[in-house]
Amino acid sequence: MLSFDRLLPDDFGFSSLVKACGSLGGKQVHGNFLVSPFFDDDVVKLSLVDMYAKCGLPDNGRLVLDSNKLKNMASWTAMIYGYARKGRKEEALELFSRVPVKDLFAWTALISGLVQSGDAVDAFGLFVEMRRKGISIIDPLVLSSIVGASANLAMLELGKQVHGFVIRLGHESCVFISNDLVDMYAKCSDILAARDVFSRMSRRDIVSSTSIMVGAAQHGQAEEALSLFDKMVLSGVKPMK
Missing domain, CATH: 1.25.40 (Serine Threonine Protein Phosphatase 5, Tetratricopeptide repeat)
Incomplete structure (x- = not known):
């Protein structure tokens, strides 16, 4: 158990602790954060959103996100990925529709999450839509997900086309x-x-x-x-x- 009896972290300390924690430890830090003088700190809340999304607890992350006045792109993409990875496509799409800037990283979060949940078909459809919208692929992570989707579907011709695109x-x-x-x-x-x-x-x-x-x-x-x-x-x- 985490104990802060002798030393109470400041907002920076809470944020750092959340980033270092898994699901169980993160919940303990979250509880201590809520009863601290920094209970409404937006930066710590953003760290909690990211932690809950990565730990497979998107509903917890959504509660924190909705209570936060500050919503940056990192928190939006973390939640989109968290829902998509859990196979909750509708919630992921709903959040994606609200993202102020639908950049490559938001698309990647949605597509990668769907691939990891086993929904390779919808992931491909979204990848095609992303390309039609002219999103520049400056980071190759989304390509890794699409190659993985080809493998999951065992569709050789599709995989070859993706390979050519990668080249x-x-x-x-x-x-x-x-x-x-x-x-x-x-x-x-x-x-x-x-x-x-x-x-x-x-x-x-x-x-x-x-x-x-x-x-x-x-x-x-x-x-x-x-x-x-x-x-x-x-x-x-x-x-x-």
Whole structure:
């Protein structure tokens, strides 16, 4: 249990504590915050909104958001993501409709959350709508989500189109994008394409190595999977426990 009997944090301390807490600890800090002299501090409330959204408690975050006079883009996107990730699409869309500036990060929060909840079809529809509105993709995170959606749907042709789009935007060199592409091709049963992306990666990590090994093993290439494992260990990448 958290105890503030001897030392009461100020507003900065509360904000820092919330950011460092998970769900249980965050609730304890929230309770202490409510009975402190800083109970109406907008900055601390924004930290609480973000914490509750990330901990899968969007309703708690929404209560804090609605009580807050200050609503910045970070709090809006956190709540949109929190609802979308829980599969509560209607609430996520309702909040999205109220966002004062529908920038790339708001779109990414909505699309990524839907992909994580398993709603890849709607996520693709929103991605297409985002592109039609001319939103510039200056950050590749939304592309990672869309590649992941292709993998979840096991739609190879769609995945190839997304891959081509990634190349045109110049984001194929991003490690996490390449990891997603390897995983997508492996899940779509195109192990040759997965191997091609893997071979052209300038830097590989445990995610990309595991994806290509699992893909090879699932397609009856056990010897290659073992060979890839040996190469991974020799390259210094530690296997997951």
